[in-house]
Amino acid sequence: MLAAMNLPVPPWQTPKKRPAKQPLSREAIVAAALTVLDAEGLDALTMRRLAEELGTGPASLYAHVKDKEELYDLLIDAVCAEVRVPEASAEDWEERVKDFVRESVRVLTSHRDIGRIAMARIPTGFNVLRVADGMLGVLKAGGLSDQDCAWAVDILSLYANAHSYESSLFEQKLAWQENMLEVPFFEQLAEYYKALPADTFPNLAPMAAVMLTGNGDDRFEFGLDLLVRGLASRRPTVSPEVRPA
Amino acid sequence: MLAAMNLPVPPWQTPKKRPAKQPLSREAIVAAALTVLDAEGLDALTMRRLAEELGTGPASLYAHVKDKEELYDLLIDAVCAEVRVPEASAEDWEERVKDFVRESVRVLTSHRDIGRIAMARIPTGFNVLRVADGMLGVLKAGGLSDQDCAWAVDILSLYANAHSYESSLFEQKLAWQENMLEVPFFEQLAEYYKALPADTFPNLAPMAAVMLTGNGDDRFEFGLDLLVRGLASRRPTVSPEVRPA
DNA sequence: TTCGAGTCAAGAACAATGTTCGTAAGCGTC
DNA sequence: GACGCTTACGAACATTGTTCTTGACTCGAA
Numbered sequence: 001m002l003a004a005m006n007l008p009v010p011p012w013q014t015p016k017k018r019p020a021k022q023p024l025s026r027e028a029i030v031a032a033a034l035t036v037l038d039a040e041g042l043d044a045l046t047m048r049r050l051a052e053e054l055g056t057g058p059a060s061l062y063a064h065v066k067d068k069e070e071l072y073d074l075l076i077d078a079v080c081a082e083v084r085v086p087e088a089s090a091e092d093w094e095e096r097v098k099d100f101v102r103e104s105v106r107v108l109t110s111h112r113d114i115g116r117i118a119m120a121r122i123p124t125g126f127n128v129l130r131v132a133d134g135m136l137g138v139l140k141a142g143g144l145s146d147q148d149c150a151w152a153v154d155i156l157s158l159y160a161n162a163h164s165y166e167s168s169l170f171e172q173k174l175a176w177q178e179n180m181l182e183v184p185f186f187e188q189l190a191e192y193y194k195a196l197p198a199d200t201f202p203n204l205a206p207m208a209a210v211m212l213t214g215n216g217d218d219r220f221e222f223g224l225d226l227l228v229r230g231l232a233s234r235r236p237t238v239s240p241e242v243r244p245a
Numbered sequence: 246m247l248a249a250m251n252l253p254v255p256p257w258q259t260p261k262k263r264p265a266k267q268p269l270s271r272e273a274i275v276a277a278a279l280t281v282l283d284a285e286g287l288d289a290l291t292m293r294r295l296a297e298e299l300g301t302g303p304a305s306l307y308a309h310v311k312d313k314e315e316l317y318d319l320l321i322d323a324v325c326a327e328v329r330v331p332e333a334s335a336e337d338w339e340e341r342v343k344d345f346v347r348e349s350v351r352v353l354t355s356h357r358d359i360g361r362i363a364m365a366r367i368p369t370g371f372n373v374l375r376v377a378d379g380m381l382g383v384l385k386a387g388g389l390s391d392q393d394c395a396w397a398v399d400i401l402s403l404y405a406n407a408h409s410y411e412s413s414l415f416e417q418k419l420a421w422q423e424n425m426l427e428v429p430f431f432e433q434l435a436e437y438y439k440a441l442p443a444d445t446f447p448n449l450a451p452m453a454a455v456m457l458t459g460n461g462d463d464r465f466e467f468g469l470d471l472l473v474r475g476l477a478s479r480r481p482t483v484s485p486e487v488r489p490a
Numbered sequence: 491t492t493c494g495a496g497t498c499a500a501g502a503a504c505a506a507t508g509t510t511c512g513t514a515a516g517c518g519t520c
Numbered sequence: 521g522a523c524g525c526t527t528a529c530g531a532a533c534a535t536t537g538t539t540c541t542t543g544a545c546t547c548g549a550a
Contacts, residue, residue, distance in 0.1 A: 024498085024499080046535080046536065046537080047536080047537060047538080048535090048536085048537095051500090056499070056500070057499075057500040057501060057502095058500085058537085058538085059499075059500055059501075059502090059538080059539075059540090060498080060499050060500055062537095062538070062539080063497090063498065063499075067537090067538095068537065068538090119407070119410060119411065119414075120410060120411045120414035120415060122418075122434065124434075124437065129441070129446060129449060130445075130446070132449060133446040133447070133448045133449040134448075136448035136449055136452065137447070137448040140448060146452060146455045147455055147458060147459075148467075149452070149455075150452055150455040150456045150458065151459065151463075151464055151467040151468075152467075152471075153456075154464050154468075155464065155467060155468040155471060158407055158408070158411065158468070159404075159407075159468075161407075162364070162403055162404075162406070162407035162410075163403070165364060165365060165407075166364065166365045166403065169364075169365035170365060173367075189367065189369075192369065196374070200375075200378075201374060201375070201378040202378070202382070203378045203379075203381035203382040203385060204374060204377060204378040204381055207381065207391060207394070207395055210391045210392055210394075210395045211395045211398075213392060213395065214392075214396065218396075219396055219399055219400065222393075222396040222397075222400060223396075223399075223400040223403070223404075223472075225475065225479075226397075226400060226471070226472050226475030226476060226479075227468075227471050227472065227475060228475070229474060229475035229478045229479070230470065230471030230472060230473070230474035230475040230478075231471060233474045233475075233478060234470075234471075234474070269527085269528080291506080291507065291508085292507080292508060292509080293506090293507080293508095296529090301528070301529070302528075302529045302530060302531095303507095303508085303509085303529085304509080304510075304511090304528075304529050304530075304531090305527080305528050305529055307508095307509070307510080308526090308527060308528070308529095309527095312508090312509095313508065313509090491550100492549100492550085493548105493549090493550080494547105494548095494549090494550100495546105495547095495548090495549105496545105496546085496547085496548105497544105497545085497546075497547100498543105498544085498545080498546095499542105499543085499544075499545095500541100500542090500543085500544100501540105501541095501542085501543095502539105502540085502541085502542100503538105503539085503540075503541095504537105504538085504539080504540090505536100505537095505538090505539105506535100506536080506537090506538105507534100507535080507536075507537105508533105508534095508535090508536100509532105509533085509534090509535105510531105510532085510533080510534100511530105511531085511532080511533095512529105512530100512531090512532100513528100513529090513530090513531105514527105514528085514529090514530105515526105515527085515528075515529105516525105516526090516527080516528095517524105517525085517526080517527100518523105518524090518525085518526100519522105519523090519524085519525105520521105520522090520523080520524100
């Protein structure tokens with residue numbers, strides 16, 4: 001058919017069909033993915049669902065994103081953009097380190113299920129590196145050796161990610177069982193632990209109650225305390241103000 | 246057709262058709278799963294592949310195992326059976342704690358990809374509990390409070406699992422890239438880090454070399470050292486032999 | 491103005507996966 | 521010898537990530 005195409009478009013009709021909705025970029029995909037993720041969780045984040053959110057088909061996404069893995073990388077980086085990097089200082093050093101890790105898990109757990117994909121990624125994205133750089137700065141202010149600082153970044157990130165991972169999966173499991181089970185599962189677990197035979201588990205059986213004390217945050221704080229105490233004990237010099245003048 | 250079934254079976258023919266191969270139990274399934282896992286990795290461990298390994302169809306497995314998740318639980322428990330639980334003692338306490346964690350990751354990394362499914366499982370299996378009980382015993386010998394011991398079991402397990410997870414995924418990624426890439430990826434990463442702009446990453450850029458120093462074991466030892474130092478510093482009393490008599 | 495190359499979108503399809511349905515076979519008991 | 525009851529399992533279903541291929545549109549040059 002002969003189409004009269006190059007006429008000035010009459011204003012009462014939509015000028016073109018394709019770029020009516022904005023033309024689908026990496027950024028738009030990542031933003032939509034975060035929307036789906038926060039609203040419906042990781043299991044709902046399929047390429048089809050994501051395409052639907054963008055008003056297109058799943059195949060279109062692969063023009064902008066190589067893999068689902070690459071999408072995950074982009075998601076992590078986008079989330080890391082929200083981490084507020086503090087300034088480094090030797091004062092209150094231990095608390096500053098702790099606060100940074102707390103801030104990381106705050107962001108990581110503020111987006112639903114993001115913890116489940118955060119682990120075991122080699123940091124290359126801009127925002128991930130920005131966070132690592134900030135962490136390195138905070139650590140170096142404590143006077144640790146360069147090698148200790150470098151590895152500490154690794155370990156603290158691992159800890160933050162691992163906690164977020166467990167937290168995310170635990171929350172999911174909890175929500176799932178809440179809908180399916182009548183007795184709240186935690187009581188079930190408490191019963192189970194208390195019923196352990198004391199002769200087979202001489203240490204565990206008497207401590208059933210203590211094992212179940214505290215929520216995820218308490219445990220996180222405990223582990224964080226261990227790590228930071230360990231770091232502090234590796235400082236070659238004690239803090240300058242208590243050093244003999 | 247009329248089948249003469251209740252005749253005494255002639256010894257020169259296989260007596261029955263069904264129980265010729267042994268009748269498919271949880272144990273057999275778990276054993277076969279471990280075989281497939283060790284030989285071909287987690288991605289190859291599909292219900293079909295597992296059924297094939299047992300000479301049956303995938304549907305048959307679901308009579309003995311509720312889920313793939315339950316299969317994973319059983320796998321973890323089976324692997325935990327290999328962990329050698331040491332005896333508790335106050336002597337060389339810190340090194341004993343370390344050795345126990347080392348033993349855990351040794352087992353966890355000795356089976357291919359098992360680290361990828363070890364995290365975020367609520368410990369209920371016999372062998373998992375046995376390991377937790379042993380860990381608790383070793384920790385208590387150090388004189389920590391009950392609450393500290395309980396949470397330390399959690400944190401140390403989390404650390405062992407997280408390290409195994411990363412190690413497993415990292416090894417997979419490394420093996421994959423080794424076949425596809427010509428330049429060994431680690432050099433690529435080193436180049437990338439060294440090329441980071443120093444004005445945007447003032448801490449990271451000068452430390453590119455240090456960041457990449459050490460393999461997974463070194464980093465694991467470093468984190469383990471942090472945790473155990475932290476635990477030691479929480480001991481209410483220093484070790485008895487240095488206490489004033 | 492027209493053609494042609496090139497880019498982007500997207501429907502359809504493919505292969506693989508976990509899981510369930512329905513049916514059949516064997517075993518124990520009345 | 522017939523009836524349950526457990527176990528086995530081929531076939532099928534729904535969902536997933538991903539690719540193939542066709543079509544729509546853009547833009548630059550003849």
